[in-house]
Amino acid sequence: MNTVSTVGAVTAPVVREARVALRWGLQHGLPRLAVRRGAREGDLQSLLLANPPTWREPYAFHERVRAAGPLLTGRFTCMSASHEVVREVLGGADFGVGALHDTPLPQLRRLLDWAGRDRPTHPVEPPSMLAVDPPDHTRYRRLVSKVFTARAVQGLRPRVEELAGELLDELAARGPVADVVRDYALRLPVAVIAEVLGVPPEHREEVRAFEAGVAGSLEVAAPWREVRAVDAALRGFDAWIGEHLQRLRRDPGDDLLSRLVTVTDDEGGAQLSDRELRATAGLLLAAGFETTVNLLGSATALLLQHPDQLALVRADPGLWPGVVEESLRLESPVQLTSRRALRTTRAGGCEVRAGARVVLLLGAANRDPGVFTDPTRFDVRRANAREHVAFSAGRHFCLGAALARLEGEVGLRALFGRFPGLALEPGARRTTTRVLRGWRSLPVRLG
Template sequence: MPTAPGRAARPDVLRPARALARWSLRHGLPAAHLRRAARRGDPVARLLRDPAVRADPRAVHEQVRSRGPLADSALGPVTAAHAVAAEVLRSDRFGVGFDWSRLPRPARRLLAFGDDPAVTGVAEPPSMLVVDPPDHTRYRRLVSGAFTPRAVAAAEDRVRRTADRLLDRLEAEARRGGDVDLVAAYAAPLPVLVIADLLAVPADRVDDFLHWGAAAAATLDPGLPPRRFLAGDRALRELHGFLEAHFERLRRDPGDDLVSSLVAARDADALTDRELHAIAMLLLGAGFETTVNLLGNAVVLLDAHRDQWEGLAAEPERWPDAVEEVLRHDSPVQITGRTARVETELAGRRLQPGDRVTVLLGAANRDPAVFADPDRFDVTRADARAHLAFSAGPHYCVGAGLARLEGVVGLRALTERFPGLRVAGRPERRDLVTLRGVEHLPVRLR
C-alpha cells in the first residue's frame, strides 16, 4: 500500500537506503579519497588500499619512517616512530574521540550516533574505543574487575580446559588424515569460547558469536565495499537483537558473570541499554580478534622458524616471551589514531585541536631506534615487551592480560599435543587494514 501523504515511511523500507548512505559516509567517500591519494603515490593510502602492500607492509613503513618522525599523508600527520607513537598514545593532550561537529548536521543524523543501538559498531560511541574521560573512565572501571591479574590467573585452568576440548576434536581429525584449517578449528573458537563464558553466552550460540565477532571487527576497517558493509550491518543487528534478549534473561536470573554485574549496576554506575550493547560488543570484538590473530600469526612465524619452536617445546616456561615477540613482530592491530584535544606540539610540529594523528603500530613495533635488527623474529629478544601492540596510556587494552594468557596457554597446549604440526599450504591473510591475521591456515597435524 502506498504511504499516505505526510506519513513517515516504514523503518524496514528505509533501512537499506539508510545503511547504504551510512556506508557512503563511513567507507565510500574515504575510499575514494584514498584511491586518489594512492594513485599520487601516498604511502599510507597505498597501505590502506592495496592488499599486496598490506601483505608485506615493511617497504611502506620504511618509506614513512624515512620522511621523519611525523610525516604528511592522505590521513594527515602519520608516525612510524616508536617514541612519537608512545607519546601520542600516553599523553592526555590526545584523545580517541573524533570531532563529529565538523560533519554537516544531516551527516551526523544519518550516522545515527545516539539514536539506534542496532546500527552501532565497535568504533562508534559509546564504545570505549572512541570515547574519552570521563565516560571512558567510568566504563573501564566497570569492566576492569574481570581483567585484573588475579582474575586472569584464575582463568588459566578454564582456558586450558577449553583448549584441550578443541584439541581433542583435532586429534580425531588427525586420525582421519588430511589437512585441517587451524583458524576455524582452534585459533578462532578458543577466544570466542573464553569470552562467551565471560559474557554468560549459552554454548549453543558460540557459532553465532564467531560470525558476529568477525562482523564487528570488520567495522573497524576504512573503505569496506558496500556488500561487506551491508553484511556486517545485518550481523550487527542480529548481535544486538541477541544482546537485548540476553540482558533481559540476566535481569531475571543473574549469574556471577561480568554482564550480570553490568546489567545489575545501580545509581551512578547504571548503564543505558546503548552503553550495555557497546561494552558487550567491544568485549566480543576485541576479545576475539586480538587472540585469534595472535594465535594464527604465531603458528605461521614458528613454522618458518622451526628451531625456535623446538626450543619452546623443550623449555615451555619461555612461552610468555615468545608471545611478546609475536605481538611485536606481527602485531594483531596495525593502525590506530588519536585526535589533538588542545593546541600542542608533536615532533616539532604545531597541531590544532581536532587534528588527527595516525599511528602505524606495526611500524612502531619494528622501529630500529628501539629494537635491534627489528625484522628478525627472535623469541629470546629481551626487550620485546616494549611493543605497543596493545596500545598504551588510558586506552591500553583492558583485556591484554587475558589475550596474553590465551596466547601462552593455547600455543603451549597445541605444541604439546602436536609437536610435529606443520603448515601445509599458503596461509590466507585477512583482507583487513586495521587488523592483521590469518583467515585460513591449513596445517598437517602429524
C-alpha cells in the same frame, strides 16, 4: 488503519536502508574517491587506505613512512612509524579518540546525525569505551575494570586449559591434516569470550557468526557490500545481546557480564545503562576475538617457520610467555590506531593542528630499530619484547591484555604439546583487512 500500519512497516526498512546508504556515502564512499586520487598522486597515506596489497604486506610501506621522519604529514592525516611518537601521542593529554564523524561543517554534521539515527550499537563508536574520551571513558573503564580484574582473569586459566584440550581432541579426530586457524585458533577465543559473556555453549556459533560480520567494522573507506553486511551483523548482535542481558538480569551466572550488569560505581553509584552494556559486550566480543585468533595463528606460523626457536621453547617451557610477546611485537594483530588532536599541539617535534587525525602504525613501531635490535628477527628470548605497543598505550591500553596473554600462552602450549610433529602444509592465506593482521587459513599436518 491497515494501510497506515502497512506503509509504516514498509517505510521503516526503506528509511533504514537510506540511512545506511548515506552513512556509507559520507564515511566510506567519498573517502574512497579521495584516497584513490591521492594514491595515484603518490600520497603515502592514501596508498595505505587504497591499496589492498599494502595491507597484506605492510612492512615495506612502514619503512617508507619511517624514512620520511618521526611524523609524516599526509594529505588527510599525519602518520607515524616511530615507537617514541606512537607512545607520545597515545599517552598525551592533547590527543583524544574523537568520533569518526566529528566535523566542523554544520550541514554535514546534520546529515550524519540523521544517518546515524536508529543505528545498532557499534564496537568502535560511542558509547563504546574505545571511542570516548574522559569523563565518559573514565567512568566506563572504572566500572568494567571492577569485574575484569587480574584475579578474575587468572581464575579463567583452568577453564581455558580445559577448552583448549577439548578443541584439540576434536582437531586430533580430524587429522592428519587440519586448518589450525579454522579448527582451533578461531574456536578457542570464541569459547573463552562466551564464558566471559555468560553465553551458553549452544549459542557459541551464533556469537561467532556475528563476530565474523563485525570484523569489517574497523575499516574506513570500505566497499558498500561490506558496510551493509557489517550493519546487518551489528543489528543481529544488538537484538541478541539485548535478550541475553535480560536473561542474565533474571538469572545471573558467575560470568563477568553477569557481574557487570549489577556493578555500581563507588563514586557516583551509577550503573551502566542498557545501551552502554550492549556496547561494552559488543566491544569485548569485537576486541577480544579476532585479535586473539590472529595472535594464535601468527605465533603458530612463526614457530613452525623457525624450528630453532621452537626447539628453545621445547627445551625451556618458561619461554612460552616470551613467544607470546615476541609474536605480538613482530606480527601485531592490531596494525594501527589513530587519535585526534584536541588542540593545536606538537608530536615528534612537528606541529599538529587542532582537529587533525594522527594515524599510529603500531606494527611499525614494534619494528622500530631504535628500540628493538635486529627488529625483523623472531627471537623468543628477546629481553625487551614486552616494550611493544601491540596492546596500545595510555588510557585505552587494552583492557583484555592479561586475558589475551593467558589465551596465547595456554593455547600455544597445548597445541605444540599435543602435536610434537606439527608442520606447515601448503595453502596458507593471510587476512585481507587493513587494521587486523593474521592468517585466514593455516593448513598443518598434525604429525
